[in-house]
Amino acid sequence: MKNTPLVSVIMPAYNSELYIAEAIQSILNQTYENIELIIFEDGSSDKTRQVIEGFADLRIIKILSDQNCGVVRARNEMIERAGGKYIALMDADDIADPTRLEKQINLLESGQYDVCGSAQWVLDEGTGLIKKSKDKFSDPDLRALLSVYCGLCNSAMTGKAEIFKRFKYDTSILTSEDYYLWVQMAAAGFCFLNLPERLITYRRYPAQTSAIHLEKLKINTIEVQKKYLELLGISQSYYPRHLPFKQRLVDGLGLLRELNRRFSGVSLKANAEIYARFQYRKNGIYTPFTRLERLLVALWATFLVT
Structure with a gap:
């Protein structure tokens, strides 16, 4: 060749x-x-x-x-x-x-x-x-x-x-x-x-x-994610983690805003995946509402953030 x-x-x-x-x-x-x-x-x-x-x-x-x-x-x-x-x-x-x-x-x-x-x-x-x-x-x-x-x-x-x-x-x-x-x-x-x-x-x-491997991986993963935000010039206060409704609207929307401004063309599905990391899992009867919340936030980030 x-x-x-x-x-x-x-x-x-x-x-x-x-x-x-x-x-x-x-x-x-x-x-x-x-x-x-x-x-x-x-x-x-x-x-x-x-x-x-x-x-x-x-x-x-x-x-x-x-x-x-x-x-x-x-x-x-x-x-x-x-x-x-x-x-x-x-x-x-x-x-x-x-x-x-x-x-x-x-x-x-x-x-x-x-x-x-x-x-x-x-x-x-x-x-x-x-x-x-x-x-x-x-x-x-x-x-x-x-x-x-x-x-x-x-x-x-x-x-x-x-x-x-x-x-x-x-x-x-x-x-x-x-x-x-x-x-x-x-x-x-x-x-x-x-x-x-x-x-x-x-x-x-x-x-x-294994439990030991996953625990080490979890700790290092958090360090890497925080470092990524630092390298992008994004506040580490936006680090994705489970938060109550009012606080995740602040931090979750803040992270999505910063990411979509830096990486033009992020898909609706990807924005929804990112915001999901701020929500609690197993919401029981509230699950439809958390899904609706996630969809609305992802729509906002995908089509309105400039």
Whole structure:
């Protein structure tokens, strides 16, 4: 594929012997062939290293660590070594559709966007069930919704290498490091898009939903969301949390006003999702009224905020 830009795919690997061969092969089988696959074997205690060493493809760059450095440092080192115009993220237990890179690079080469993700298949390793992800796709929606959650799947993301090298991963944030990376890029004005095609199969494990993991994630997520408001120049008093009716009208409308002024074109549905974070759940007989409230506020933010 002459005259096509080099794509550096970075894959951290730790105790991934069960799935990494499939992950590697899904990258080597890409219809977009001008790639380098950088794998950081992070001191695994299983046979991950042996699996990696079993691949002889010259496009693979193997970094073998005798100590466990952690996924954040591993990703940052791979970003430093990446020689491509674009960097694609890939986890060692996920599977890329063969057309993933081709479709993403075609979009990025158009010059309209800086970072591109996609919808996913979500494979539950506990039950074996596979389902469709629920995604938002436009740049205004993705960047506005970062104020309440991360709508970007790490293994589906590809973007300009210069942006990844500028920001990298924050080593002080260990459970929401990808969320904070996107927050920094979004606040700096870079444009995102999620392709509607499901270009990644993302594996979900029971450990990801453990009480300890979820508590750490909750704490770090709050820190990231507050930092995002700070980076956007929005008062942290608008931080989305459950509030009584009068107070959420002040803070909820305030946040929506600020976000819609910064990100023109936020959808009605996205505005409603953001405002819902200020409402209490399980309202019983009051549920129809809270839904009506949410709709009216979202309509106001979508069509009247300028």
